[in-house]
Ligand code: SF4
């Protein structure tokens with residue numbers, strides 16, 4: 722279970738959207754007007770296409786192209802150790 726707090730402050734610090742792994746398709750899906758796409762029909766709850774260390778892995782990122790997590794304030798503050806939280810729950 723992630724200990725990273727799901728706060729607006731942390732979301733603003735997250736570097737995922739600047740990351741080469743964060744694909745264009747995911748960026749489009751994460752735009753505010755498209756948030757309807759982010760409701761999980763099985764659990765009827767929204768998931769976040771950002772700050773994957775606090776939520777779960779991405780539903781659209783599939784390919785490793787480098788990870789910016791180690792440079793992120795949230796990463797340092799929470800003493801995280803894995804990378805690629807978008808590709809595996811809890812990172813890899
Ligand atoms: S978890 Fe790492 S690899 Fe994935 S989008 Fe964020 S910074 Fe990039």
Ligand code: SF4
Pocket residue numbers: 731734735736737771772773774775789790791793794795796801806
């Ligand atoms: S550690 Fe990675 S996933 Fe977590 S907030 Fe920072 S950039 Fe985003």
